[in-house]
Amino acid sequence: MIAAVSGTAQPRKKLLGVLGGEAASPPPIWLMRQAGRYLPEYRAVRARARTFLDLCFSPDLACEVTLQPIRRYGFDAAILFSDILVIPYALGQRVWFVEGEGPRLEPVRVVTDLARLDRTNVRGALAPVFETVRRLRRELPAETTLIGFAGAPWTVATYMVEGASGSDFAVVKDFAYRDPAAFGALVDLVVGATVDYLVAQVEAGAEVLQLFDSWAGVLSEAAFRRWVIAPTAKIVEQLKQRCPGVPVIGFPRGAGMLHADYVRGTGVDAVSLDTTVPMALAGALQELVPVQGNLDPRLLVIGGEAMLGEASAILRGLAGGPFVFNLGHGIVPETPPENVAALVRLVREGKWR
């Protein structure tokens, strides 16, 4: 069913219409990590930057890699090229990326580490990112929506405390359970910095914001409410005051049975679903807000009927309501670019019906 838009013109940008609660046919599509190492043209630009953070902080190069997947596939949205770990960097923590291994940070473990972080220079430290956003708004096609983003506080705090991608999250959990007041101060610091960062992205031209909570699924129910829902709700509340009308998509990866509480408790405008969310839950959530997701990124590596079959089932289940086609997590580097092209054709040509 396509919702009627009474009296006014259909919004020019399909993603904005859907995030406003309309169904679209075909639905809009973009993919998490759509700019990245699976594209040869990304690898060529990456080779021109010394470090990954240099790439994020070079408006010329960051703008170019953001546009690459738009040129190749004509996605309905571009997502700013940056990283969730620019927030710890802007707070004064040392952050670097080890080739082939991932991020490293000088960890925050004790109250004195916390005291060294400084929230006052977020806008200054991240000025090149806002310049990238301004250039993107000038260069993107008129029908393409520009998505800004940040990590959600729990996920950013896991990196700040663990110093790397967690495996069992023992260090950050022990910190949060042993000294919730100090951990809460860290989370509040990240909340404030994230609001400043996202408001500045909107001022520069971002039209939608996504909050990535990649590690939301590792917590107990009580800890999920305290460290995922509550800080996200604070961010959404401040964004609603300072940039009303800009939709916020939440991605609480692994939230399982707690998705509906997350949606109601945070006030996000839409929810991005990971691969493990079953159709029945996705459909129930779609009664609350527009949903986005959730093809397994491994199916994009495999391609063919395996990919097209599961993608078609997702489309049949959800595209009758407000729905954004996406993956359940980011594209992986070994994805053949032609499989992405085949997926976009499926969505656009409507052969899944």
Ligand code: CP3
């Ligand atoms: O989606 C996009 O195209 C926009 C860019 C984007 C990147 N990171 C670029 C990137 C976005 C939205 C992110 C978010 C991000 N970063 C998340 C949340 C989403 C998720 O995947 O769970 C997280 C947890 C991070 C932290 C991070 N950054 C990790 C764990 C890594 C290493 C993993 C890897 O694939 O190497 C990064 C590095 C990173 N961020 C790369 C890219 C394209 C790869 C590094 C490179 O190209 O040298």
